[in-house]
Amino acid sequence: MNSGYQLDCVSWEITLKCNLKCIHCEFSAGKPSPDELSTQEAIKLCEDLHRLNCKRVILMGGEPFLRKDWYRLSEKIKDLGMELAFISNGYIIDKNLFNLLQKLEPIYIGVSIDGGRAETHDYIRGVKGSFDRALHFIDRCIELGIQMIVITSVHKLNIKELPNLRDILFDRENIQWKIQITDVEGRFPKKYLISEEEFYWVGEFIASTQKQHPRGEKFVTGAHDMGYHSSVLPNLLGFEWNGCPAGLSLLAIRSNGDISGCASLGPRFNEGNIRDRSVIDIWNDPDAFAYNRKFKMEDLKGYCKRCRYAKSCKGGCTETSYMATGHIHCDPYCFHRIEQQRKT
Structure with missing residues (x-):
């Protein structure tokens, strides 16, 4: 049975092995998981994603370049005609790595920079010198x-x-600079989570930067959690928000083969494991990803229940909503909601 949903993008955590110790890591990465997929299992997974007509695969970790067969998997993805991208911490400065990346021609590489000063970034990332190395990595790739x-x-x-x-x-x-809010999955202390007013300030900052930079939104955008429906701020996402895409056009794969709708979603949202059922079976399961595929207006909670944008927005980002409230379909990090609250 075909699900009827086009799989546009897969975020694949190919290993939990990491060379940094980020305080906000939602995967609590460091050592590789003892049950990570074997090369044979990973190659088979690539083939199954191709059968699902997946358009793009993003390899991430942990640190993806620390998995021994990362290049073999990357080549397989490209050979099957899928777009390839990476998300890295940019810590590895190695001529051979850069040669391999140039050969692969990924559509992009994402690198995290989490401070405007080396001291801040290095503290957050847990390793001295990581800020300078990340910038060096970025410049070399450019x-x-x-x-x-x-x-x-x-x-x-x-x-x-x-x-x-x-x-x-x-x-x-x-x-391109992509700004997102940090969630509290993994080892990140909740006390560092920004307030709703701070969130709105970040939105104002992105809007201001878009005006200042000659490339506008091509230079900086908000991630999927930076919205929604402001009557003051422009659309910061770079696309029209029509609700959380997890399980509708997006899929995430953990290093052990667990499947969920989005890389930010915790274990509660797992839909199965490819060692038990193929990713094809999970994606095409009519009961999978029910929180989005079977969404009903009655599922909305809190302010979202009476919002005029409810039908299209569907309560904002699933992960942010669950992180902040313990429920889904009621994301409090919402420009429209904050603006309305300011009026009362």
């Missing part, structure tokens, strides 16, 4: 003609440094 995305996860420890980081990135070519 020299090779690779499109780079800088990913910044905002929380109370770094929110005030966004202007500094803007100055660092502003004149770099072939770069």
Whole structure:
């Protein structure tokens, strides 16, 4: 049975092995998981994704370049005609790695920069020198003609440094800056989560930066959690928000083969494991991803229940909603909601 849903993008955590110790890591990465997929299982998974007509695969970790067969998997993805991208911490500075990346021609590489000062980034990332190495990695990839995305996860420890980081990135070519809020999965302390008013300020900062930079939203955008439906701010996402796409056009795969609708979603949202059922069976299961595929207006909670944008928005980002409230379909990090609350 075909699900009727087009699988556009897969985020695949190919290993939990990591060379940094980020305080906000939602996967609590470090050592590789003892039950990570074998090369044979991973190759078979690539083939199954191709059978699902998957358009794009993003390899991530942990740190994806620490998995021994990362290049073999990357080649397989490309050979099958799927787009290839990576998300890395940019810590590995190695001539051979850059040669391999140039050969692969990924559509982009995302690298995290989480501070406007080396001291802040290094503290958050848990390793001294990681800020300078990440910038070196970015600049080298730009020299090779690779499109780079800088990913910044905002929380109370770094929110005030966004202007500094803007100055660092502003004149770099072939770069896009994507700003998101940090969630509290994994080992991130909830006390560092930004408030709704701080969230709105981040939105204002992105809008202001888009006006200042000659490339506008091609330079900086908000991630999927930076919305929605503001009557004051422009659309910061770079696309029209029509509700959480997890399980509708997006899929996430853990290093052990667990499947969920989005890389940000925790274990509660697992739909199965490819060792028990193929990813094809899971994607085409009529009962899978029910929180989105079987969404009903009655599922909305809190303010979202009476919002005029409820039908299209569906309560915002599933992960942010669950993280902040313990429920889904009621995301409090919403520009429209904050603006309405300011009026009362």
